[in-house]
Structures are given as C-alpha cells and as structure tokens.
Amino acid sequence: MPDATIRDVARRAHVSVATVSRALNGLDNVSDQTRTRVADAVRELGYVPHAGARSLSLARSNAIGVVLPDLYGEFFSEIVRGMDREASRCGYLLLLSNLHGRKQQAVLALQAMRGRVDGLVVMAPQLSEPDLAQALPAALPALLVNTRTKDGGRPSIHLDNAAGAHAVVDHLVNVGRKYLVHIAGPDGNIDAQERTDAFRDACTRHRVRFEIVPGDFTEESGAGAIEKLLRDGRAFDAIFASNDNMAIGALQALRSAGLCVPQDVAVAGFDDVPLAKHLGLTTVRVRIAELGERALVRLLAIVGGEDGGGDELHAPELVVRASTDQSAA
Amino acid sequence: MPDATIRDVARRAHVSVATVSRALNGLDNVSDQTRTRVADAVRELGYVPHAGARSLSLARSNAIGVVLPDLYGEFFSEIVRGMDREASRCGYLLLLSNLHGRKQQAVLALQAMRGRVDGLVVMAPQLSEPDLAQALPAALPALLVNTRTKDGGRPSIHLDNAAGAHAVVDHLVNVGRKYLVHIAGPDGNIDAQERTDAFRDACTRHRVRFEIVPGDFTEESGAGAIEKLLRDGRAFDAIFASNDNMAIGALQALRSAGLCVPQDVAVAGFDDVPLAKHLGLTTVRVRIAELGERALVRLLAIVGGEDGGGDELHAPELVVRASTDQSAA
C-alpha cells in the first residue's frame, strides 16, 4: 500500500485538499473544528507530506547541495560537519555529491543538483572558472570554496594560505632560525602553490636564507626530502613543510639521523591534523569546520538575496608546539 | 531570468514537450532531424532538467537519505565515504541529515526525507524500534545500522562487537596474560555494552581472571582508570579498553607510572583510529567505509525489491601491534 497523499487525508476528513494544506501549514483561516478533523485524519493515515511535491510547487527545497572532490579523512568530515551545523540550525538538509571522475563527471554532478537544492557549495579543483560558469544553472545560487577563481564570477571563500605561511616564517625567524627550508606540495595544487609563494615572500622580506625542495604531501616525500638535504650537506636549522604529513615524515627522518628537534632543527607543518598535537608539531590550524559553517552562512545569505558577493579569505591560526619551541607544552 | 524549462525548449525547437522529453531520454521513436533540433535548443538555452519535477513524475529520486547521529571524526567521514562510493557508482546522490536533538527532532528529520529519497539508511541510537516504525513512512525502504533493534522489523546491519572482543581476549590469553582488565564504555551505549558482555564471556570461557572498570570513551577516563587500578594495587597484566581513545589514555598513564608496555602490561583498544598505528596500539579494526558501502548495497537491493531482510553482522578484524606483542612491527 502506497503512502497516503494529501487527497487521502482530504477525503477522510471530508474537506478539500486546500483546507488540509492550510490546516497543516498553520494558516489562520481554518476553523478549530476542521483543524482537529484534519489532524485526526493525518494521524489515522500516518500521513507524512511529500517533500518533493512540496518543493516543486513552492520552488524551494530547503536543501543545499554540496559538491566536493574526493577528499579524505579529516578535511571531508570537518567541512561537512561545519556545514551541517549551520544547515540544520536553519532547517536545511545537505545533498552530497563527491566528485570522483574528471571534468565530464563533474559537470553532470553539478547539473544533477538543479531542481533539488536552493543553493550549492562547490569545491571543484578540476574545473576552471569558465567550465563552472557553463556547468552551473545560471539561476542557482552558488558559493565556490577554494576553487581557482579570482575576482568576478561567483562569490567565493578561500583559505588564506599566505597568512598561514607568513605566520610560520615570522615565528621561525623570531625563535632565531637562520636558514629555512620549505618542502613544497605537489605541482598544480593551488593551496601548495600559495604556501610556497608566501614562504618565498616572507623569507625575502625577513632577509633570511632559504631553500625550496619538492614534495608531494606524503609522509615519505617529507622524509625523503630531509634525507637528500642531509646527504647534500646542507646547513639548515628549520623546516616548513607544506602540510603536516610531510612534516611528520621530516621529523622521523631527522630523528633517525640523530638530529634533535627543535635544538638542531625546528619543524613546522600546515593543517593541524590530530596527530600533530600528539607529536608536538608546530603547525597552522585550519578550522575546517568553521570554514564549512561560514560557507553555509554565506550561501544562505546569497539564497536570501543578501550577500554582496566577492571573495572572502578564511584565516588560519599558528599553533606553536615543541617542534619549534622547547618551552611550548 | 529564471532557468529554462522543458516548455521553453519545446517552443524553441518547434516541437511539443513530449517530443523534447523523448529526445532527451533517448527513446527510439524520435527522428534524427528532430533530435538535433532539440539538442540545439537545449544548448542555446542552457537547459538543464529539473530533477525535482522529474522525480515527482517518475516517483523516483535517485537519492538515498542518510540519517546519522552527531558522530565525530573518523567514523562519520568513513561511513559516508563508503556509502558515497557505492551510491555514485549506481548513480545515486546522498541526502544527509545529522541528528542533533532528541527524539522529537529525530522523528522530524526522518519525515523530512519522505518524497525526497528512494531509500533511507538510519543510524539513530536515540530511537527505539517502535519509535522508528512509527516515524518511518511505511512505503519507504530503510536499512537500520547499529540501532537497538533485534529480529523482526526492518532489515539491518550491526557491527559484530562480540567477535572483536573475543578476538582481543583470545589474543591476550595466547600471549600469556593472566589477569585482564576491561575499561568499559559509557552506560547506555549499545556497542560498549556488547563489547563488555563479550569480554566477560570470553574470559569466563578461558577461565582467566578478569575485572571490569568504568570509562566513558574519553582519553582522560582511560588514564583515570589506570591510575585508580594502580592506587588500589591491582596486579593486572593486560588492558582491553572499549575504544582506542581510552586505550591511548591508558598507555600514557602506564608510562607515567614507569610501567613498560607490553612487558609489564599489554594494552589493546577498539576502532583502529589513525593514531593507533602511530602508537603501535593493538586494536580491533572496524572497516567503517566498508560497513557504509555494504549498507548502501543492501539498501539499493531493498529498493530494487531483492533483499531478503534480516540482520547482518559486520565482522571487524584484530590488528596486532607492539602494545601487546613486542615482535610486532
């Protein structure tokens, strides 16, 4: 037996569908007697409104689409948690779509959202600005997160990688380091690129010696980078890895080589993964859940027609621990 | 300007809406000439079908609802990742709803899914079987995960806590331990309860001495439990904590007390959080992503009318590391 519809309720309560609808939505012009008759019928039939039909006629779904790349671990759950917090506070549901494939897949995923959601949070590194503009239904409010878009186009939020990298360099210089090495992230990753550029800037500004070596965000590449530096006889006294994974690899390689952290070499990472706290790793904390929450707040503002647009930077925070400062907890 | 509808396309291509619909859905009885005219109109207008309207008339949304309690970290992202893997493989989207509040809220969340999704994966510890039966629209396929339901009712999947706990006890006895202490989880948590019961059973079966002390799944409670045992002068040589967090707290407390792991005391946990590997903690790995994937596979089978129902146990796996076996990696 299929679920009851509003017409079944109307029949059972001996009123019209319009009256049922009014009674259920709490409109004022319904007599008390009718209201109870409707409520009784609803209970007897176990009627639950059909959200799909409702959103079609209201042109409003109370759902927000979230399109994310195939992220792993921490980042994914934290950003979704943050969004969910705000969404459920405002009575919205989240419709999730992970992008596995490449461009073609991504376009389909975006289009599948049309008519299901009131707005879209998009994080799609594989799509360029024009691809996005073309794939997104024009009338659908959208907010881009960490996408390679600069000015113009859609409203957006970016992680402020430069601020994070600057903070790390400032700190390393403050604790007296003279030769900083940066282990970069993979080519083509925009966050990694921004961190590296900012590192270079900050070192130049401080007039401190520095060097940049390649990495790919894995623990192994962090360890490998250190081993190579040591083989080459470099005289560095500080490492800033583009993410925590590589910093952790670096820590292990340094210890294997018999070097002391932070006495001989200070080490800092980026992200503040849970492990960082346990290892006493200085790093840049990205409040990912907050980023997600903020994204949703702005998107809802856009949906409500109250967002000025433009790009917003999400500031991260330096967390100093024992890997750069012996006196830290 | 609102997004184009199928009628706009029809007008532009000088055909009827029925023809547009047929052309777009690839039905065979459309002439090639018409098909191209429609395709042109679609491109020119940037038309994207309205998924909401489509699902209303097809009575099929290609979306699966996921209702989870307010989980944190690892568990949440892993189970969603697993579900998403299977969902996107089969062309489904996930509609997410986190349960924050209590019963009343939970019922509303479940009902909000009606008419939006083709099926529901529910993990709702705060709802009892009758609550669920009442809150779920009868015609909506649903799969319960780790919910306090035994036989009957809806199809379900449970984590096999007993198998995990048995494996731990077997292992501890095998490595020669004589006095096992179990740090239990919070009251009212069904997983914790099952682990504790299984621990007691297994110890009884092995005729080994044991003791059960309270905990609440936090690191602090694990450390606290150890401190109390030491103060009381207990002679235990193995700890099995109901989750990894408490096991980690226990490790730290033991080390602070100058005891060696595993020589003096072996320690095991449950969950296999990422940190466990780094700390060399023996634990029970719950392949959460696999659990999520399996849940979705079954739910889709139910939707397709091909699932026999019944309860299914998801087997975890013992991972032996240095905290119970010095020879382990």
Place this chain on the structure above:
DNA sequence: ACCATCTGTGTAACCGGTTACATGACAGGT
C-alpha cells in the same frame, strides 16, 4: 482502391503538493 501497420509527433492527464480566486453563509449596519 483499401485496409493494416508502422513511424513520428501532439494532446492532455498525472505525480502531490500550494494558492489565487470564487463562493456561500452569516453578521451587522442602514
């Protein structure tokens, strides 16, 4: 020449809600 069949397309009902507008009953004012 005629009927059956097939092909491509249009018309309109339907999915399950919301809501503008129409209606009928009743009260109050003159």
Place this chain on the structure above:
DNA sequence: ACCTGTCATGTAACCGGTTACACAGATGGT
C-alpha cells in the same frame, strides 16, 4: 429588506517534468 464585509471552505490552475493515448501520413500487401 438590502447591501457590505468577514470568515471558512471549495475549485482549479500551477510547479516541470513523463507518458498513455490519439492521430496523421507513409508504406506495403492484397
């Protein structure tokens, strides 16, 4: 007695798709 306004409710159009059915024109067999 009549007009006006208010209130509770019903009727039907609409949201944007899908699809059963009708139909016109072409094809082919007799």
